[in-house]
Amino acid sequence: MTRSLSCEINLSRCSHEVDPQINRIYKKLRETFGSPSPTTDEIDRAMESMELIAPLTEYDVPAESYRLFCVVMQAPVSPAFPQEKKWEASRLTMCNAFRWECFAWVDDPHEILTFLNHHFDLAIRGGQNQNEPIGNAMRAFVDSLRPVALEALKRFDSTEPLFARGICHALQDDKPIRLRWLTLCFLCIVGDRWFNTPHPIMEPDQMRSLCVDWASILDALPHTYNIKMGALPALFGMINSPHWRPHIVAEKWKMLEYATSFPDDSQSCDWCVPYDPQPLRRCLDNPELIDAIRNVESPDAMWLWLNVLWVRYQELIPQVREQLETVTKEFAQGGRKTDLDACLSVMDSELRKAEDVLTKYSMRPTEPAAISLRTKIDGLQQARVALVALKGD
Amino acid sequence: MDGMTTWRFSIVMECLPLMLQIALLLLGYALSDYLFFVNGVVSGVLIGFTTFGLLFYLLITSAATLSYNCPFQTPPSIIFRYLIRLDNEHRRYLKWFKKPFEHILTWMKKIRWIPKFGGPNGLGRFWAPNGNDPGAPGEHIELHVTTQPSPIFNLEMNLDRNEYVVDSNCIAWMFEMPTDMDLTAAISRFITEITWHAGTRAIPLERLYDTLLKCFDQSVSPVLKPALRDHAYFIAKALIHVAIQHKCFGNESNKTAFESISGRHQIIGNKRYKGDSDLEVTLGIIDRIFGDGSFKPLRWENFPFTVPHQTWMGHILLYRAWDILGKGGQLPDDTKEYILRSLRLDPPPPATIVADCLFIIGLVLGIKLHIDDLLITDKGWVLFDPFVIM
DSSP states (O other): OOOOTTTOOSSOOGGEEEEEEEHHHHHHHHHHSSSSSSOOHHHHHHHHHHHTTTTTTOOTTHHHHHHHHHHHHSSSOOSSHHHHHHHHHHHHHHHHHHHSSOOOSSSOHHHHHHHHHHHHHHHHHHHOOOOHHHHHHHHHHSSOOOOOHHHHHHHTTTTHHHHHHHHHHHHSSSSSSHHHHHHHOOOOHHHHHHSSSSSSSSSSHHHHHHHHHHHHHHHHHHHHHHHHHHHHHHHHHHHTTTTGGSSSSSSGGGGGGGGGGGGOOOSSSOOOOOOOOHHHHHHOOOTHHHHOOOOTSSSSHHHHHHHHHHGGGOOOOOOOOHHHHHHHHHHHHHHHHHHHHHHHHHHHHHHHHHHHHHHHHOOOOSSSOOOOOOOHHHHHHHHHHHHHHHHHH | HHHHHHHHHHHHHHHHHHHHHHHHHHHHHHHHHHHTTHHHHHHHHHHHHHHHHHHHHHHHHHHHHHTTTOOOOOHHHHEEEEHOOOOOHHHHHHHHHHHHHHHHHHHHHHHSSSOOOOOOSSSEEEOOOOOTTTSSSOOOOOOOOOOOOOOOSSOOOGGGHHHHHHHHHHHHHHHHOOOOHHHHHHHHHTTTTTTESSGGSOOHHHHHHHHTTEEOOOSSSSSSSSGGGHHHHHHHHHHHHHHHHHHHHHOOHHHHHHHHHHOOOOOOOSOTTTTTTHHHHHHHHHHHHHOOSSOOOOOOGGGOHHHHHHHHHHHHHHHHHHHHHHHTTOOOOOHHHHHHHHHHHOOOOOOOHHHHHHHHHHHHHOOOOOOSSSSSOOOOSSSSOOTTTO
């Protein structure tokens, strides 16, 4: 006799029983929290069941949880549903909405921002460990924003002191690496508000501390395309800001070597926030930048920046182009021809890459991408000629 | 040209659009089914289009079948017309083809590729009354959102017309007969497969308990006889099954049986059985049902259950939760632990366990558990063979 034989009853109840039951549970939860006057018992039961479904990993759960999160956040506070329970309910829903590999899409970031602000407050003033809810909210912004929500988020004033401190707090090196990575990406979204300001938004020591934390998370991660995507816009923002520039960790100027070929359309990125070219554009158009970079601590900063400028030679405004040529002459006369050789080899490499890609369009020469590639190749060839002339071998 | 005629080239060519039409119909059906639970409006539009397309197709097929001159000929209309005018010779051919087809079908049924009524379930089932015939066995019922609240136990059934009542009456009758240990163990296995309903009150709780005790050497304190370990497991499961049912139905005679058993119960679940967690837990539960209430709750995380046992437990706990929550109580901690442990498993547990957990969570929320919420299965699906145990 085998016991297992008798138990060979059915392990195959169809999974389609699970999804409708999940939908029913979430519908009931939405009704309970959306009710104008829920009873304490109803709220307690809803909270209990939310704790029980927290480990669920079914496909429908993230979207349902996010819908429930919105209902919870909009629910009025009442004696049966006090503020504390409301935050707890929102925490549980956020946990299921953004914890797993599949996640809900966000159309309106305001509720999540309110949630994030509250948990920043708890973490900073209350000294509590809020890594999980903060991480979930960050995930919502970094991975799950629809374009309309991204625009709304960019309009959000992220310079508010508590919020800014919260971001700095989440980036600290004692936090989980995933949270720090998400915060680094989030900085890229709100960076314009932080770096592109006439006045600093925080004290110098806070800025220094943030730059150190920012650098340390980059050291801890492999420099994949995603990481560059998250880091470079913030770096350009810092470089272009006279308040932030002095605090950039010297080693991180080396990140500029990625800027010669970035963004590369041939690479795919699983990050939903599109690359923002504005910070780099501002740097390229800033006539004070060459002089400012001369004075930074990093010995590599200047020639790396020259590389970036020479690769984009055709895009430069006349004033910057003139400065670039002057500095290049100084390099040639000052015995730094090896740096200029390195610059030439970078340009050659970019040229080869562009020509390789262009061969794919040989049958479709009038496509916008092909036209853009030819323009790029022309620009690089002209820049190369100019650089060789200035180098004057 | 002759070859094209001989090999029915025209029919083959006509089958190609037919396949496309079938594919389109299946796509429409699948999309409608999927979107039904996602977005009602979108699925409504899709169902509308699919239905319109299907009706239109049926209309032109009917027209083409009835009228040979109809310009909208479709492959099915040609087949229908062919079938309508079948002569005796064609009928004989069909009959000849029918026999092997029936053989294949019978063989598939034998090896259970074709379930009689849907898929199997874990332990016990919900009785599904059937429209005009409340006593008829439930058919394969898929889950759908029901608005009509209904108890999971139908207490007011027509005893004469329900075959599941016959099952329970058979079990009660078998217990009245003098039976040996092997036969009782076989009956016990059957108990966990019958539908839950009021008729199970007839199963004698005390008799079952006494049979379980026979598996133990009681000279000093109860020690399980090694040879009867599997018998004890099945009988213990049946006892829990019936005990929880009796608690759910809760009448005075049950109360007396419980008090009688509790009065003489000795601890049986405090031994380790060489890693047989399923048996340890089953006996532990019996101590907690009939013991003096001094036991600490079982910690599920300490027991590496087999999947079938965990499935069975999920079903038992669902009934228990229904009973306790229905009486206004709180969900017991052990049930909460069971749910959390099951849902946290990596890889995830089978859908049947997840479904039971979700039904319990639904009960916490006050969602009425409808009999339609579970698939009703026929016990023929269960690999039940009383001789295997002997």
